[in-house]
Amino acid sequence: MDDASRLPGYPFASHWFARDGLRQHYVDEGEGAPVLMLHGNPSWSYLWRRLITALRGEHRCLAPDHIGMGLSDKPGEDRYAHTLASRVADLDALAAYLVERRGVQDRGWTLVMHDWGGPIGMAWAARHPGLVARLVVLNTAAFPNPYGERVRPALRLPLWLLRETAAGERLFLRHHAFARLATLPPFGLRRRLPGDVRAAFLAPGRDPGHRLAVRRFVQDIPLGPADPAWPLLLRAEEGVRACADRPVLIGWGLRDPVFDRAMLREWRRRLPHAVVRAYRDAGHYVLEDAHDRLVPEIAAFLRR
Template identity: 25%
Template sequence: MYDSNISSEYPFDSKFVTVNGSKIHYIDEGQGDVILFLHGMPSWSYLWRNVIPHLSKNARCIALDLVGCGRSEQPDIEYSIADHIQYVNGFIEKLNLKNIVFVAHSWGSTFALNYAKSHEDNVKAMAFMEPLFSPFATWDEFNPGRPQVVETFKKFRTKDVGWDLIVNQDVFVSRIGDGGNLRSFTEVERKFYREPFESPRSRLPIWRAPQELPIAGEPVNVVNLIEEYNRWLRRTHLPILLFHVDQGAFISKDKLNWCKDNLKNLTTYDLGKGAYWYIEDYPHTISKELLNWYKKLI
């Protein structure tokens, strides 16, 4: 059963910083060591609204909106993974963040791991939900047991078809809350998630995201990037907390077993039943475990 008392409100003061010529939106709550929250796609810092209040009494919690997402600006760029990395790294540098604890979902894990690989001395620990720890060798590894999702993403990656579905028909964002979670989203929640992507032009960042997923050897540059930080991941002794569910899109039972066999300082937490959006089902449970784990790091 999912958590109760899940708020749909976003009760935070907005802050902005200019990175690479574009305004990046973020929220900054609490004091102390930095916990940096990185969302995936199609999402924004709204994802963390029920998590941050639990942790901000013990740490400085910062959640940015990736460039082109949430309330950040949408510059005229390709929104490739390389672009996002430049903006995330630039954000960290601009705010002079030190001794970072990353909390990341989905694509956010790629930006956290890529940074940590090159700046391990500035990272204290990492916690992940639906991380991209390794490429998917075949389509069978992606969303195992959910063939309809796989077929949808194959369409998303088909030239012209994917553009029409995501940009013109808005099927990616409009379906948030339909199948990737246990509970039904409220209309207020749906409105918040749709807010950054109301116009066709605003959907370029979320169209690009499925094109970048490392599946069956493509795209080569993303596969290489993830394989590179995967090698580092197997060597590092940084503390890692991994949440998982029974129907994860990115962390299957096989990948979970790989993590247990290969990661040196790993803590796992089984949330039970769930899928890609399980942060929206278990925000308080996740927060409690995050806080317990974080206090052991201090």
């Protein structure tokens, strides 16, 4: 899928950043103070389409696709590490390129994060706290699990299946099951997506060879100190502390089975001054379930 401009609600020009022989796709719309939008797994920059449209009249909206996802290149493991560390390095390089080569201002950025966008964005922010002026936090985490190293019973079996087994490999690569379930109620959403919108979310993984990043993200979830991504998760936690004095908006779908109310309470504990908008009728993809309320809230927050 080389051109997504015909997908519903995504009429944006494509931009590319090349590094180490790989091309990273990003959206760059509007002018003004930068708003950097970081998606998670198994989504891509299509997640931000309504927010980009709402903000581009007043802000420079920047929405990259992580390598292996969206319109970005989809390398094998012989060419790319597919780790949290590699994601943070990608963002570091892209941000430097945008400032040095594309005229993006070097201060006053708003960081908008969903799912894996949280640890990626906050680990990056720990390196550049002076760049980040505001945070928008959407169903994500950037600190160790508030439940500790134990996996909640409801998640233990599916996480083991997806991370550790050959059946999980088949579900990811052959059947695209994780992405398919994430775009259905009651798993990732509470409302059923229109067929063309769901197809757009799934389009980057139409080829089984393009689904590797989705599984590697799941396998890289840092559950404890023995996991490779753990040091970067602690770095993300440092980023949250470094940005604790910035204005923060938290938009949360309360029907998320993974990023649940305990995760929201942890954000509120760490960022007690944050403005919180919680939606009882929204799941993990809060920007789909509650876009009619959340997008105006974010726009108003940025105007303040």
